[in-house]
Amino acid sequence: MSKTLPLFVLCLLLGACASERVVLLPSTDGSPGKVIVRDAAGERVLDQPYAATARRLGINRPTVTEAAQVEVRYGETLRALPPRPTSYTVYFETGTDTMTPASAQAFVGVKREIAERPAVEVMVIGHTDRVGSPAENDPLSRQRAELVRDQLVAEGVPAEKLEVAGRGEREPLVPTADDVDEPRNRRVEISIR
Structure with missing residues (x-):
């Protein structure tokens, strides 16, 4: 029992630290986009390029993101995506x-x-x-x-x-x-x- 408890606590801690992030990327043609992110507290509208939210413990919190940060964090993934239609x-x-x-x-x-x-x-x-x-x-x-x-x-x-x-x-x-x-x-x- 004592061996499984630390593992359980570790899983809880990892789960508490895990987050989801949503970043609205600019469109290639310059047209505005919009994403609505919902949680138990309501909804948050992302309608500006690089507007972002991070979800922790089920709550969405606005974050500040810039093009350079997106490139560092997601650049490799974005380059692997197929071209847009x-x-x-x-x-x-x-x-x-x-x-x-x-x-x-x-x-x-x-x-x-x-x-x-x-x-x-x-x-x-x-x-x-x-x-x-x-x-x-x-x-x-x-x-x-x-x-x-x-x-x-x-x-x-x-x-x-x-x-x-x-x-x-x-x-x-x-x-x-x-x-x-x-x-x-x-x-x-x-x-x-």
């Missing part, structure tokens, strides 16, 4: 599966980013504007997405890493009435994760 949009000429010249040029960066990711998954979703009927736009949106997929496969992206979908005119970026020619709706969204 990114999205690109390429646009098309009216009624066709031909990319606009600016989108064709920007597509080079999309291919480069996909090639640099070690374990990539890509979702390619085609869209149309509301010119024409849904019966025409559904296949056209899919055709646009398949064109992008085929170009990525030609660049060496494994086909099994690509998912393709066509949404037709159902998810406009800019809502319009029927038969309105809106260039921002004639697009393919490429989500890379």
Whole structure:
């Protein structure tokens, strides 16, 4: 009994010293983020980059954290994480599966980013504007997405890493009435994760 008591006391002491830490990291695009941390006393909102809380004995306490401290403490772990997902949009000429010249040029960066990711998954979703009927736009949106997929496969992206979908005119970026020619709706969204 006396041998197990010190071990039990040690476990209690270690448990009492253990803590959890939450640090809100800045987003890569500069947009604000927010994390809500709850405990028995209520909730604490972290809404500034490097805002932090440490949980000890079931209570969250605010802590001061800076970028340099995060790098020292978590840098190796953060560098081991996969890259954050990114999205690109390429646009098309009216009624066709031909990319606009600016989108064709920007597509080079999309291919480069996909090639640099070690374990990539890509979702390619085609869209149309509301010119024409849904019966025409559904296949056209899919055709646009398949064109992008085929170009990525030609660049060496494994086909099994690509998912393709066509949404037709159902998810406009800019809502319009029927038969309105809106260039921002004639697009393919490429989500890379």
